[in-house]
Amino acid sequence: MSTRGPGELRLELAAFVPYRLDRLAVGVSNHLSDICRARFGLDVPGWRVMAALGSRRGCTAQQIAQSTRMHKTRVSRAIAHLEERELIERASSSADRREREVRLTKAGRRMYAELVPLVLERERDLLASLPREQLGGFLAGLEALETYLGLQD
Amino acid sequence: MSTRGPGELRLELAAFVPYRLDRLAVGVSNHLSDICRARFGLDVPGWRVMAALGSRRGCTAQQIAQSTRMHKTRVSRAIAHLEERELIERASSSADRREREVRLTKAGRRMYAELVPLVLERERDLLASLPREQLGGFLAGLEALETYLGLQD
């Protein structure tokens, strides 16, 4: 429950939704990246690239940038790190010699297969802390805000 | 609505709540910091310090760090910048000579008074994009997640 009415002119950070959302996103991200970093040595960009690659056969840095909403330089560097660790590999795509097709290596796929259940379990635990009837409302609100801000893909 | 059932083992970033929350928080923050930076030259740490100071008579850097959940070095640097711009001032508090009391200057209070309505209006617009019955559910869910992660003050 908010402690402010809709028209009030007092600013209290602890009740200010943008602040609370930021705090929540950071908290959730930490909750998650603890595992990713400790168990797999993945930072957020690295883990997002893995996630983007795991559900495709292979794609370009451009496409990864789009589907992860990261800046192309951030993607470029994440890819470079993952390639050093031999979790992904790049092959020049024959069609356009500017772009290179990025794919998970065998080791990458192995890590991905290990990673996904753990990560999804964390998400499940998180959402399980919401009472049944709140979950629907929360997800609906989340989606409405995404739409309002034009964040959907 | 989520497109995944609770027990499914497929990871799709666009439907993964931690990712969506991060994206939403960034979107909301940009939506807000556009104004703060363009109109007032405030970055996020600066704006948070202003917000923390505006609702008190004066406090220490420590207290600001607590109420904004920022690292003390981030607070320290934000305070330094705001002091350069003469939006805040510091006086050594007589009780403990390690700490210094931080206060808004006259110019700082003027900016704060101008800032708050704009910022609250943005929050109101954001939340107004939610259908009435979703708003309550969304805020309740937000609070439940904060509690689950121990984020409350």
Next chain:
DNA sequence: CACAATTAGTTGCACTCGCAACCGTTTGGA
């Protein structure tokens, strides 16, 4: 009283990020 432990706040350092500029390639007109 003395001295170790703690606290408020600052600073050096290594790292990350986004922007702008760049390289090589491809596309689309004139």
Next chain:
DNA sequence: TCCAAACGGTTGCGAGTGCAACTAATTGTG
């Protein structure tokens, strides 16, 4: 056909950040 514009991707750079180490002041304990 040729050349300017656009595009995929990388890199240099400045700004910001957290950690660890630090200074200065205070507290607690023998």
